[in-house]
Amino acid sequence: MKIVKEALAGTLESSDLLVKVSPAAGDGLDVVISSEVMQQFGAQIEQVVRDTLNALGVTDGLVVVEDKGALDCAIRARVQTAVLRGAEVQTFNWSALS
Amino acid sequence: MTDDFEFYAVDPAASPDERHAIRQLLTRCGLDYEEHIQVFVACRHEGRLVACAGLESNIVKCCAIEPDLRGGSLSLTLLSEVVHLAYERGHSHLFLYTRPENVSFFQGCGFYPLAEVPGYVTLMENTPVGIRSYCDRLRTKRIAGAKIGAIVINANPFTLGHQYLVRLAAAQCDWLHLFVVSEDVSFVSYRDRYALVEQGVQGIERLTLHHGSQYMVSRATFPDYFFKEKGVVGDCCTAIDLLLFRRYIAPALGITHRFVGTEPFCETTRKYNADMKYWLQTADAAAPAVTVIEEARTRAGGTPISASEVRRLLRSRDVDRIRALVPSATFELLQDKYMPKIVPFVPDLAGAAGEPDAVPRRAVAAGV
Missing domain, CATH: 3.40.50.620 (HUPs)
Incomplete structure (x- = not known):
């Protein structure tokens, strides 16, 4: 899936996260995480984000995450939503999302 | 708690009553009303206007919260709403000015400091990679x-x-x-x-x-x-x-x-x-x-x-x-x-x- 425009999903509220995606300036994926619990879960959050992007077939783009202590399922859902919005996808392959 | 709070967008030019209420809230918070703001996110609690944040193109201005409601999660909701509104209006790269003592608050909302005039003002942007x-x-x-x-x-x-x-x-x-x-x-x-x-x-x-x-x-x-x-x-x-x-x-x-x-x-x-x-x-x-x-x-x-x-x-x-x-x-x-x-x-x-x-x-x- 290709990110073609800037898009946003989520909120900054506690236990949620705000995900911003934008088209790649160069090649490859740039994932930037900022989290209230960076120390404890930073690596895991990044892994969940990258796995989700991988499952969606996103190989290029900038993904910025402002995390407020969200669970993995919330992270996956917000990343999926932001990517689908940014890729302007109208038809979903639901099995790839689960 | 957020359930009792109603958020909505206001075009200050089109709604004089809302504009008046926003102006009063800003005055109570020690801020001046900015004439160039095209749209506000307003928040009402039991009918009372308790928070607002404005957008002039891609610049966030006039963020205010009623003093008795500060310290909770209202500020994060307000900032989320204004960022979403900005995206809807086609602005993804946002800037804001704040006093240096408020920088850490906005850092918690996804803004990153760019430049500071010590004691007076800091310019922030909503991306960690923008200037880089x-x-x-x-x-x-x-x-x-x-x-x-x-x-x-x-x-x-x-x-x-x-x-x-x-x-x-x-x-x-x-x-x-x-x-x-x-x-x-x-x-x-x-x-x-x-x-x-x-x-x-x-x-x-x-x-x-x-x-x-x-x-x-x-x-x-x-x-x-x-x-x-x-x-x-x-x-x-x-x-x-x-x-x-x-x-x-x-x-x-x-x-x-x-x-x-x-x-x-x-x-x-x-x-x-x-x-x-x-x-x-x-x-x-x-x-x-x-x-x-x-x-x-x-x-x-x-x-x-x-x-x-x-x-x-x-x-x-x-x-x-x-x-x-x-x-x-x-x-x-x-x-x-x-x-x-x-x-x-x-x-x-x-x-x-x-x-x-x-x-x-x-x-x-x-x-x-």
Whole structure:
């Protein structure tokens, strides 16, 4: 899936996260995480984000995450939503999302 | 708790009642109402307006929360709402100004500090990679040399004065980086301004022409609001712009000197030039100093050439005198495209349609 425009999903509220995606300036994926619990879960959050992007077939783009202590399922859902919005996808392959 | 709070967007121009309530809330919070805000996110709790945040294009302004409701999650909801609203309106790269003591709060909302005038103000942007990737792009155009110059011009429109300054600076430097202000709010469109500069500097060697950016003489870097204390106004407005230049842009390109034309007419511009010397050279900053070189403006028939003079002549349709002040390409474009736009004989009608000096007024006053 290709990110073609800037898009946003989520909120900054506690236990949620705000995900911003934008088209790649160069090649490859740039994932930037900022989290209230960076120390404890930073690596895991990044892994969940990258796995989700991988499952969606996103190989290029900038993904910025402002995390407020969200669970993995919330992270996956917000990343999926932001990517689908940014890729302007109208038809979903639901099995790839689960 | 958030369930009791209703968020909605308000067009202040279309709803006087909402505007009045917002103004009162801002007053209670010690803030002034900003006339240029196009849309507000407002929040009501049991019918009472308790929070608001405004957008002027991509700049977040007038964030306020009723004092008795602070410290909870309301602020994060408010900021989420305003960021979503900005995206819906097509603005993803956001800026905001705040007092340095509030920086950590906005950092919790996804904003990152760019430049600070200690004790007064900090400019923040809503991306951790914005200025970094901009500087990475600039760095690819870096040219090694002992004396690397820079000029920032609005060129509204490009005159023989600009051409003279560029030529003079290029002759003194190992390389010259020329930036055209990209904020498209001037009388002459950005596309035209850039094209005229490109044509006008052809044949000048050791020069790179750059598109301007949000980080340089833009609406974001020239806040002509926020400061009420007299004296501080002028200082801080130019300081943020100049500190960004010194801290990010100059190091990325290895710029050692910045060139500017002297200002014979306008007091504000004279002040901007003085500010430039202070913030680029004198002020304490982590980044190395950039030497400011002020060159006397070139003259035509005894009068220094300036773009504002050209715009003034344009208003009075003084075609022959314009011809003596601008390169032929500029003259032809003005005659074909911009002359018909001018409503003749409307002196001092500030803010009216067709007024060449739209915003950013400070940037224009700064003579760039």
